[in-house]
Amino acid sequence: MIETIYIYHTNDLHSHLENWPAIHQFLSDSREKHGAKASLLTLDIGDHLDRSNIYTEGTLGKGNVQLLNEAKYDYVTIGNNEGITLSHEDLETLYVAANFEVIVSNFTDLEGDIPPWLLPFKIHVTQTGIKIGIVAATADYGIYYEKLGWHVQDPIPRLKEVCDALRPEVDVLICMSHLGMSQDEIISLEIPQIDLILGSHTHHAFEEGKVVGNTLQAATGKFGTNVGLVTLEFDHIAGAIQSKRAVLFRTETLPVPRNANDSQLTWENEGIAKMSSVAFYNSSRLKKEWFKESDLSHFFGKALLAFTNANCAMFPAGIFLKDLPQGPITARELHQCLPHPINPCVITLTGAELLEVIRTGKNEKWPKLEVKGLGFRGNYLGAILYEQLHELEDGTVIVNETPLELENIYTLATLDMFTFGYFFPSLKFAQKQYFMPEMIRDIVRWYGQYEKNEYES
Numbered sequence: 249m250i251e252t253i254y255i256y257h258t259n260d261l262h263s264h265l266e267n268w269p270a271i272h273q274f275l276s277d278s279r280e281k282h283g284a285k286a287s288l289l290t291l292d293i294g295d296h297l298d299r300s301n302i303y304t305e306g307t308l309g310k311g312n313v314q315l316l317n318e319a320k321y322d323y324v325t326i327g328n329n330e331g332i333t334l335s336h337e338d339l340e341t342l343y344v345a346a347n348f349e350v351i352v353s354n355f356t357d358l359e360g361d362i363p364p365w366l367l368p369f370k371i372h373v374t375q376t377g378i379k380i381g382i383v384a385a386t387a388d389y390g391i392y393y394e395k396l397g398w399h400v401q402d403p404i405p406r407l408k409e410v411c412d413a414l415r416p417e418v419d420v421l422i423c424m425s426h427l428g429m430s431q432d433e434i435i436s437l438e439i440p441q442i443d444l445i446l447g448s449h450t451h452h453a454f455e456e457g458k459v460v461g462n463t464l465q466a467a468t469g470k471f472g473t474n475v476g477l478v479t480l481e482f483d484h485i486a487g488a489i490q491s492k493r494a495v496l497f498r499t500e501t502l503p504v505p506r507n508a509n510d511s512q513l514t515w516e517n518e519g520i521a522k523m524s525s526v527a528f529y530n531s532s533r534l535k536k537e538w539f540k541e542s543d544l545s546h547f548f549g550k551a552l553l554a555f556t557n558a559n560c561a562m563f564p565a566g567i568f569l570k571d572l573p574q575g576p577i578t579a580r581e582l583h584q585c586l587p588h589p590i591n592p593c594v595i596t597l598t599g600a601e602l603l604e605v606i607r608t609g610k611n612e613k614w615p616k617l618e619v620k621g622l623g624f625r626g627n628y629l630g631a632i633l634y635e636q637l638h639e640l641e642d643g644t645v646i647v648n649e650t651p652l653e654l655e656n657i658y659t660l661a662t663l664d665m666f667t668f669g670y671f672f673p674s675l676k677f678a679q680k681q682y683f684m685p686e687m688i689r690d691i692v693r694w695y696g697q698y699e700k701n702e703y704e705s
Contacts, residue, residue, distance in 0.1 A: 250490065251376055253420070253480040254282055259293035259448030260470040262329065263301030263312065265515055267472030267499045269508035272319045274475055274497065279320065287374040287482075290320060293448040293467075294327025294386060294426035299687075300587040300625040302580065303515040306522030308338050310345065311515065317347045323370060325352055325384035325424040327449060332389050333589040335685035336397040340365065351384040351424060353410045354401040358394070369410050371418055378482055381418035383410050383442075386426045387449055392591075395684040403427055408439050415441040419487060420480060422446065429467070436460035443489055444478060457494025466494040473499055523580040528696025530577050536568035536585075538630040539615050544568050544585075548688075549635025551695030556683065558594045558661035560602075560637035560647050562609065566619070566630030567663070567688065577696065586689035590623040591664045596679040599654040603645060606637075608672055622665040663688065 256275055261268070275290055282288055297304045297312040304312055309330065316324060334342065343350050343365050350366040362368055372380040385403035393400045407423065415421055423442045425432050428450035435445060437460065445465045453469030457478070468474040474496040481491040505511075534544040545565055552561045570585050597605065609632035617629045639645050645652040652658075662675075669676030686694075 249484045251287060251378070251482050251484060253374070253378065253380070253482055254278075254286060254288040255422070255444070255446075255478040255480070256288070256290045257293060257446045257466065257468065257476040257478065258291075258296075258472065259426075259446070259468055260295045260327070260451050261292075261472045262295055262298035262470065263304045264298075264471040265301065265303065265315075265512065268315060269511050270499050270502040270504045271472055271475055272315070273505045274499075274502045275319050277503075278477075285375060287376060287378060289322050289372065289380070291382075291424060291446060292316060292321055292324040293384075293424050293446050294325050295329045295448065296324070296327075298329050299333050299589045302519035302523065302583065304519075305583055305587075306519035309334060309342050311518065313343060313346050317345070321348045322372070323349050323351055323382055323424070325426055326350065326355075326366075326386050327426040328387055328389055328392075329589065331355075331386055331398070331400075332392040332396060332684075333687075338685075339396075339398075351382055352386055353383045354385045354388075354403045354406040356399045356401070358397055358399055360399065369414055371414070376484070378420065378484075379418040381411075381414045381421045382424065383407055383414065383421070384424035384426070387428065391680075391682060392684065395682055404431065404434060404438060407435060411439050411441055419482065420444075420489060425449075428452075432465055433460060436463040436465065444480070444492065446476070446478070453496065454494060455496055457492070459492075464492040464494060468496060475499060475502075520580055523578060523583060525579050526576040527579050527582045527693045528577055530572055530574055530696065533574045534572040536565075536571050538565050538568075538628055540565070540631055541633055542568075544572060545633050546635065547572075547695075548692060549633070551691050552592060552661045552688075553635055554695055554698065555686075555691045556592060556594045556659075556661040558659040560658065561635040561661040562605070562637070562666070563633055563663055564630045565615075565633050566626045566628045567624070568630075569626055579693075582689050582693060586687075586692065588623050588625045588688065590688050591686065592683045592688060592691055593662055593664045593667055594681045594683075595660045595662060595667065595675055596681075597658055597660055599652045599656045599658060601674060601678070602647075602658050602660060603652060603654070604674060605660070605672055606634075606639065606645060608674075614671070622668060622670060623663075624665055 297309040370382045388400045422444045426449045429452045432447045440462045447467035451470035458465045468476040536544045
């Protein structure tokens with residue numbers, strides 16, 4: 249007997265909830281079409297949440313879990329947005345109300361114990377007795393996870409270990425991979441016992457899947473623009489898969505429920521309500537500028553230095569998406585100004601290395617560069633700005649009112665997005681101290697409260 253296994257999958261939604269009503273409707277309609285007796289799984293491959301969204305921020309991701317519940321997902325894995333943009337406690341409690349199971353094969357606490365909210369693998373048994381093994385791996389942002397009290401194991405060796413043990417016990421083996429396309433290529437070749445890799449992280453999409461060796465790869469891109477369906481034809485007599493097929497459904501072509509706008513409004517209003525508390529009182533209006541210094545940039549620079557105790561600071565003006573008015577600043581207004589899941593970082597540099605960073609930052613193309621990813625959720629990168637660091641007309645660089653010395657050691661407070669090597673290659677390998685779980689908006693909140701307390705004292 250030949251039976252079809254239906255596997256619906258999404259990845260990297262990043263809280264683009266404008267697409268969610270259509271996705272939810274499509275999954276519900278598909279489940280009804282196939283019938284209650286069908287062998288069907290619905291999986292999400294990570295980064296479903298993104299704290300730049302007000303509903304996600306207001307609920308700290310628990311709203312996303314509720315959406316997955318309502319759409320009747322069976323299994324999910326975590327991406328870096330679940331893993332490193334939430335505090336240890338917030339991730340620990342994220343899935344308390346989940347009606348699905350979380351699978352991550354390469355994730356433990358710092359003692360090496362598997363947290364109670366996840367499984368290292370799962371054997372899912374269909375109504376007809378097919379045993380489907382499911383493993384999963386998330387990207388190794390080691391230093392970030394360590395700061396938050398978690399440990400991520402080297403994903404490919406760990407997957408190989410789990411798959412070697414699991415393969416003899418199952419008929420089908422699926423990997424949910426939040427590792428990226430190049431890593432999935434390696435997995436396909438080094439762990440050929442995996443039948444299907446559902447990919448994510450690098451936001452790639454395969455219209456009809458991609459076969460590497462014995463493994464079918466499938467991925468849906470990003471932001472909920474597609475829903476994926478993999479069909480596996482399983483021969484019960486042979487006890488093996490006879491064929492595999494992957495397709496994508498464009499979300500823009502799917503029926504949109506009549507209440508879609510109402511749902512969007514409900515989510516937004518819930519986020520607004522949860523973020524109505526006053527973060528701090530602002531003594532004067534702070535205006536943003538993207539291509540030069542501003543009152544807001546100086547306020548932020550002072551906040552960054554006060555929080556990190558660094559000698560000087562560097563950041564892009566494009567992080568500010570709106571002004572901060574005079575008066576009480578709510579958590580929502582602060583989030584609107586700085587929605588980025590970006591953490592502060594202090595880098596230790598020699599004067600010569602700091603001078604090279606300053607020269608690199610003079611790239612004339614950068615201010616109007618449209619940046620996607622790296623935690624940045626704005627439009628343009630904007631001008632590269634400095635606090636307690638400036639250059640005189642004769643080229644002399646002044647740090648804390650003292651001329652820069654090439655052999656001296658300096659600490660530079662900046663944003664973690666600048667440490668990945670894309671803009672400043674040298675910073676990727678420099679000595680760094682990340683501050684977590686605080687995001688840059690948390691630094692502004694802290695400084696606003698600190699400044700008020702200083703004034704009142």
